[in-house]
Amino acid sequence: MTQLKNGVVIPEATKVRAKEVLGLFDQKVRALATNHPDYFPLFTENGKWKHGKEPWTNWCEGFLGGQMWILADHIDKDYWRPKAEHYSSLLKGREFDREVHDLGFTFWPTWKKWYKETGDLEINKVVVEAGKTMSLRFNKKAGFLRSFLAEDSTFIDIMMNVGIIFYAAQELKDEGIREIVDTHCLQTRRYMVRGDGSTTHEGIFDLETGVFLRQTTQQGWRDDSSWARGQAWALYGFGTCYAFTGDKRYLEVAQATADFFIERTGNRLIAPNDWEEPNPILPVETSASAITASGLLQLSQLVDNEVDAQRYAKFAIDSINELCSDKYVSLNDPNWEGVLKHGSYHEQKRLGVDESVMWGEYFFAECLDKVLGGEMLYTNR
Secondary structure, three states: OOOOOOOOOOOHHHHHHHHHHHHHHHHHHHHHHHHOOOOOOOEOEOOEOOOOOOOOOOOOHHHHHHHHHHHHHHOOHHHHHHHHHHHHHOOOOHHHOOOOOOHHHHHHHHHHHHHHHHOOHHHHHHHHHHHHHHHOOEEOOOOEEOOOOOOOEEEHHHHHOOHHHHHHHHHHOOHHHHHHHHHHHHHHHHHHEOOOOOEOOEEEEOOOOOOEEEEEOOOOOOOOOOEHHHHHHHHHHHHHHHHHHOOHHHHHHHHHHHHHHHHHHHHHOOOOOEOOOOOOOOOOOHHHHHHHHHHHHHHHHHOOOHHHHHHHHHHHHHHHHHHOOOOOEOOOOOOOOOOEOOEEEEOOOOEEEEEOEHHHHHHHHHHHHHHOOOOOOHHHO
8 A cells, every 4th residue: 555645545435436447447457458359449439449530640559558568556456467568568569659659658557567567677678668769859959859740849748758758868877868858847847837727739840940940739739728638748748757867846846737637627627629629529638638637646656745745645535536427437338448528539530439438447446446445656556
């Protein structure tokens, strides 16, 4: 059982419901692995994982194995541990993949957890290699890690993937890699986090001069609005940066982005895709709130102020309780193949809107793991 700081207490009723919903994960993930073995979906279509819709980019393969590792900890180790190892092993080779900016999503929930369970240094080498590969996305002139989309583009999503670069720098004692990841994070802080704590999805740089040009978005409503999932990546990611480094600048940004999320979402608890969008396709985006709840639980253990810690923990726990309600989970819908409903992938492309999404499944499972005593800090997972 993880000892919580700052007077944070997880209510017993939340733990009871978490166990029940993890039982649902056991059923749904078991069915997915049985019906579609070695298949890595991104989102459902009409509640079904297998369909022909485009993926846009290949970034979700670590989330299925990550759920299996969590299930091995809580449900049936004899069944889920071999499955988790198998689905993790299928990712071997992608540690060298330079086409995506999401190798943290791929290898932290899977190979990093595998290394934690075994202490096998050969497994750790794969995690470190993925971090090194991520660092190769760095544009030295402008000081940023480029997105998968274009050479002049960076995404706020990358903040949730920098942890694996910090880890590689730490394991290798490589100051060059450490400088790369710090520079990117501070550039993101400067250019992609606004004064009110909101974030932009994408930043564009001039590659010849290194000058930052503009904020824009791929998945939010407008360039000057705030896409909720990007906000979630920022608050969780900057908290992780602080956990790795102890640099208070990162903690300040984590709190500012968290405060914006909480203020704008308020008592409804579940955020929309973008707070500024006047007539959204879907009034809620559950995956953003699952990511945020997990990030806020981490933040509650990082801040020094107990008042702030308990405020973050309360919003996280209230959000988890809401996400665990019949409104959002498929307990009473046996034909729906995911667990967490009403998520959204890419509204503008009409991909995975009002569906289950694989990152929503993983971070929701991570929330349940945390309330049941799992590691609160990304660095320890």
